[in-house]
Amino acid sequence: MSDSALPRSTLVPLIVACALFMENFDATVIATALPAIAASMGEDPLRLSLAITAYLLSLAIFIPLSGWMADRYGARRVFRNAILIFVLGSLACAASQTIGQLVAARLFQGLGGAMMVPVGRLVLLRSVDKRHLVTALSYLTIPALMAPIMAPPVGGLIVTYTSWRVIFLINLPIGALGWYLVNRYIHDTPDDEQPPLDLAGWMLLGGGLAGLVLGFENIGKHVLPDYVAPALLAAGTLLLGLYALHARQERAPILRLSLLRVATFRTSVTGGSLFRIGVGAFSVLMPMMLQLGFGLSAVESGLITFASAVGGLMMKTLAKSLTRRYGFRRLLVSNTLICGTALILCGCLRPFMPYALMIGFLGITGFLRSLQFTCVNAMAFADIDEDDMSQATSFSATAQQLALSMGVGIGVQVLNISLWARGATVLQNLDFTIAFLVVGLISLSSWYSFRLLSPDAGSSVSGHRLALAHQGPAPAGH
Structure with a gap:
């Protein structure tokens, strides 16, 4: 690292953020462009959600391999090849002519995504002291959050004025930059004693x-x-x-279930997964509601939904101070109630409401939702031993992607059931209201898991010492 002016604790998160930017942009932009892709292929938008689910499915299958692959073959080699696979998958998506071809390309693209982010997170965890983990995760996430900010309006402009195929071609220069940075600045660290697969x-x-x-x-x-x-x-x-x-x-x-005995990790997996289901559904329901329910164009929809990412970006600069002051438990318990309720209220938005009101509401909810994920992701590794980090990153990432795929599926299925119950074939605002109600209640159910945490849970990462403060000075004579 001698040829870099940045310390490793800053450089590594920024390199991983390059991969996160590419993946997050791709995931966000396809949700915005889904109706346009469906129209181009002559498919139902609900059916074309398979393109999103296929990617999440591929992630769920191959992420469990990521930790073992990084230990066995080296983080740089796996990370570098994952970026290459992701870019090739993006080119295949751009060349797709049918829904079958698009789904197959998304499956292949998911193989690259399954290795990129977990392996990058593993490199980060092994490079940064736990006391600085919240700050490091903020460094990692702030650049990556630029993708959701840019994707909705950029995606809307692309599908409106050019072709939806261009949205996948954008990954080419980003992937080339990421490949170069990984090859130059991340060292290989294979483990010769890694057990067989x-x-x-x-x-x-x-x-x-x-x-x-x-x-x-x-x-x-x-x-x-x-x-x-x-x-x-x-x-x-x-x-x-x-x-x-x-x-x-x-x-x-391949995944050690005994890691669930660690209370902070178990809560991050269980409570975090329930909460993440709502986010997975939101990524599909909100663009569909704005375009199909409100009759907005892809550009107008994108300009409204990007407010959530702006709110998330603003939060990252406050993450460390908030976790240090309040601790993970207090933040997660209160914020779950707010975010779950806000998700339900998304279904109450209507076309006649001022756009400024929608943008402000989505910006605030994006801020709070990003805070929730920062706490959940940082707390997950607070009490994990160094030898178990590889397994923990694979386990956590698998649970996260499974929850996202469930969220997409649940959101779409509720829309289908609502259509069937009304005996209709065209989506209306009421269908989205019901869908947001269901996924919001699921997210709210994560409150119980967070409620069971101890007051000083994950304090080695958050810096919060509430339990020690309550103990007071030791009695005289002891």
Whole structure:
């Protein structure tokens, strides 16, 4: 690192942020452009949500491999090749002519995304002291949050005035920059003592996750025969149960379930996943409501939804001071109630409301939602030993992506059920109101998990010492 003016604690987060920018831009822009892509291919926008689910499915299957791959072959090699795969997948998406081709390209693209972010986060965790982790995560996330800020309006302009295919081609220069930075500044750190790959465990886990995501996504869409979706859900549940038995007997399972014994990590996975379901649904429901329910163009929709990302960007500069003052538990408990309620209120937005009101509301909710994720992500690794970091990053990232895919599926399925209940074929504002109500209640249910945390949970990362402050000075004579 001698050829860089930046310290490693700053440089590494910024390099990882380059990959995050590319992935977040791609994920956000496709949601904004979904109706335009559907019109181009002559498909139903609800059915085309498979393009989003396919990417999340690929992430859920391949993320469990990321930690093992980084330890075995070196972080730089895995990170660099992941960026290359992601860019090639983006080119395939741009060349797609049918929904089948687009879904296949998104699956391949997801393979690259599955390695990029978890491996980058692992490098960060191994490079930064836990006391500075919240600040480091803010460094990492601030540049990456520029993607959601830019994606909605840029995506709207692209699909309105050019072609939706251009949105995938944007990844080419970003990927080239990321590849160069990884190759130049990140060192390889392979572990010669890494145990063999738990192939049987990965097949069980990957198959189970695939069954759940695909089964849930296809309920009510009538793309496959009616019996296929329940069969996929049953098979997925069975495979995950078999993996749980396998992990207890395997010396080095692909995902170590014993990590859930760590209270802060367990709460980050369980409570964080429930909360993240609402965010996954929001990323699809809000652009669809603005375009299909309100009749706005992709550009107008993008200019409104980008307010959430602006709010998130503003929050990152305050993350360390807020966590130090209030601690993770207090912030998570109160903020869950606010964010869950706000998600429900998204369904109360109507076309006649002033755009300024919508933008302000979405900006505030974006601020609070970003605070929630900063706390959840930082707390997850507060009490994890260094030797378990690789497993923990894979486990956490798998749970996050599964929750996002569930959120997309739940949001779309509620719209389908609402259409069926009304005996209609065209989405109306009421359908979105019901969908936001359901996903908002799911996010609110994470409150119970956060409520069980101790007052000083994750204090080694947050810097909060509430429990020590309550103890007071030691009694005389002791």
